[in-house]
Amino acid sequence: MDILTHTENGILTISFNRPEKKNAITSAMYQAMADALTEAETDSAVRAILITGKPEIFTAGNDLEDFMKNAASLASASAVPPVYQFMHALNNSGKPVIAAVSGAAVGIGTTLLMHCDLIYLADNAKLSMPFTQLGLCPEFASSMIFQNIVGYQRAAEKLMLGEAFNAQEAYQMGFVNKVLPLEELLPYALQQAAKLVALPAASVRITKRLMKGAQPAAVTSKMAEENQHFAAMLNAPEAKEAFIAFFQKRKPDFSQFN
Template identity: 30%
Template sequence: MTQTTYITYSLENGVATLTLNRPSVFNSFNREMALALQEHLRACAQNDEVRAVVLTGEGKAFCAGQDLAEATAPESMEISRIVVEHYNPIVLLLRELNKPVIAAVNGVAAGAGANLALACDLVVAKESASFIQAFSKIGLIPDSAGTFFLPRLIGLQRASALMMTGDKVSAAEAVQMGMIYKTFTDDSFQAEVAALAQRMAQMPTKGLAYTKQLLNVSFQHTLAEQLDQEAVYQQQAGQTTDFKEGVEAFIQKRKPNFTGQ
């Protein structure tokens, strides 16, 4: 395990775990933590040993969003610059990362913290966790791609309501409305996340990456364009070692041993 000041990193059995580590302020982002997370995400993308990534928080919270003490300090950058330099690159790195990313929401996810979770490929949460679009409570607009992902996940009407009211959404409600994948009991959360991440790390990594790339463009394509893209990526997937292994395992009626190649 390695640790920068505000990000803890570990790699075990193909699973890289990135833990936001400012528990005294509910893992709210300052500049150092945002830039460190960007660096770790870039490193995960380049490291072939990493086949799945878990993003979680230390302590009681997942992430409370931006550290307002930093944002309102006399020497602070403009809010728009914080968004452009801190959060926008993180969202793009999460979506461009060529491996599955699991947001393991261990507590409250508010503001940018909620929206960064929603930018991940799978979001799971403790039953006691919650999600809050907290921006309206301080006169700001939802950033970190919240206005992009949330309406696509739960529909325009619900997204509008949650962003304008700032109402808290329980983990169970988030599952019900399609915001997140599933919940686990608080006691079983760590083990369940580990099992899910290990499962993802043992999948055909390139095939998952191609799936992710297709999902990234699916809302901007016509049906015909998306069908064309599926053909392109299926051609690439069909040339991987994991495809050959998957077919052989199916024929031999055994569990496949995917290597990510």
């Protein structure tokens, strides 16, 4: 199974489990996570959610072969792609969501963190949102949420240049709660989840709802705007050059485009 789910002591753990492909995410994996989050919303046995990966990698982002195969569905009005289902379920989750990240978190691997409530990084974590490097744009409201957290200039640097940043920089920017040695990451995240489980569930849920305020609706609106641009840019020459270069294992040449 490329996505593992396990509920114990009130904690639903969702784990990326495709290490041979650097935990690259396929449509089937998005669907599995979307279903797990949707079911958790009405499952009284689940009081907190933990998303994690492997010690060496969180996720390399989208599986590009699978992504390109299903790219047409991103612009389709007749169906909701699994990645949209997953991100909307994450954004709308009424239960607290914790992320425990070690190794690389590329693209949506970093974007999804913005929709979590608590983020803990191992000291080997490396985050990146290389959308412009692929001829694309930010996704799932990251252009709004990220700058709200870290400020415009820092967000512009990470989103426009698409360069990776390490765990310590993420902490200094105020993007994550804590950086821990790798061997302490998962035990600490589970410990924090257990604290949430021990609290009155209604109190935690209402506190989250009050803190979020009108944000979920604003995020949904920004998601729609970003996704419209993202879908259009997937068919543009710049993205085609980026993906061809990726599969040919060469550097893309964007000098021909205005």
